[in-house]
Amino acid sequence: xxxxxxxxxxxxxxxxxxxxxxxxxxxxxxxxxxxxxxxxxxxxxxxxxxxxxxxxxxxxxxxxxxxxxxxxxxxxxxxxxxxxxxxxxxxxxxxxxxxxxxxxxxxxxxxxx
Amino acid sequence: xxxxxxxxxxxxxxxxxxxxxxxxxxxxxxxxxxxxxxxxxxxxxxxxxxxxxxxxxxxxxxxxxxxxxxxxxxxxxxxxxxxxxxxxxxxxxxxxxxxxxxxxxxxxxxxxxx
Numbered sequence: 002x003x004x005x006x007x008x009x010x011x012x013x014x015x016x017x018x019x020x021x022x023x024x025x026x027x028x029x030x031x032x033x034x035x036x037x038x039x040x041x042x043x044x045x046x047x048x049x050x051x052x053x054x055x056x057x058x059x060x061x062x063x064x065x066x067x068x069x070x071x072x073x074x075x076x077x078x079x080x081x082x083x084x085x086x087x088x089x090x091x092x093x094x095x096x097x098x099x100x101x102x103x104x105x106x107x108x109x110x111x112x113x114x
Numbered sequence: 115x116x117x118x119x120x121x122x123x124x125x126x127x128x129x130x131x132x133x134x135x136x137x138x139x140x141x142x143x144x145x146x147x148x149x150x151x152x153x154x155x156x157x158x159x160x161x162x163x164x165x166x167x168x169x170x171x172x173x174x175x176x177x178x179x180x181x182x183x184x185x186x187x188x189x190x191x192x193x194x195x196x197x198x199x200x201x202x203x204x205x206x207x208x209x210x211x212x213x214x215x216x217x218x219x220x221x222x223x224x225x226x227x228x
Binding site: 005035043044045047050060089091093099100102103104105106107108110 | 146148150155156157158159160163165202204206208215216218219220221
């Protein structure tokens with residue numbers, strides 16, 4: 002079965018500092034990968050998705066960027082964090098077909114102070 | 115464009131009673147529909163999905179969902195609620211003729227009262 006690893010579990014960063022969140026996938030190859038942000042324990046906002054190495058689609062203009070340097074690695078970054086970047090960040094993947102369900106990582110709780 | 119609505123922010127049900135969490139969707143073509151559950155400070159877990167065929171779909175932990183094309187609904191149900199079912203539930207949709215993006219509902223908090 003597919004597993005997504007995310008780290009760290011929690012992160013507290015000052016405003017203006019850089020960010021790097023990493024997500025790795027086990028148990029499947031050529032997955033589609035996604036970064037979501039969840040605010041206040043509610044709805045999921047899709048930030049980025051990737052259908053392959055080096056292929057990134059951005060859903061919402063923002064202070065963040067994403068990269069996929071390897072098939073099973075997806076990285077979320079920022080050069081300078083804003084207070085509004087605080088939230089629960091979830092990495093997800095699927096096996097590429099539209100009928101495939103997504104599998105999620107455990108999430109990273111980011112607090113920007 | 116595709117969209118999902120979960121009209122109830124919270125659903126309260128007594129332990130042992132049947133539960134229903136509502137979901138309606140909108141897509142231009144035919145839908146793939148999904149239910150996920152999220153426990154506090156955790157990632158989402160897949161419960162069940164509708165692709166095609168039988169309108170009643172059975173999933174994990176005794177949950178099931180009924181696809182109703184005429185009402186564009188995909189309500190999640192369980193015959194007998196457990197306290198451990200208390201969590202946040204998300205409905206999601208993909209348009210068969212669409213692209214990779216999954217659209218999630220805003221979530222419904224289920225509270226099962228002992």
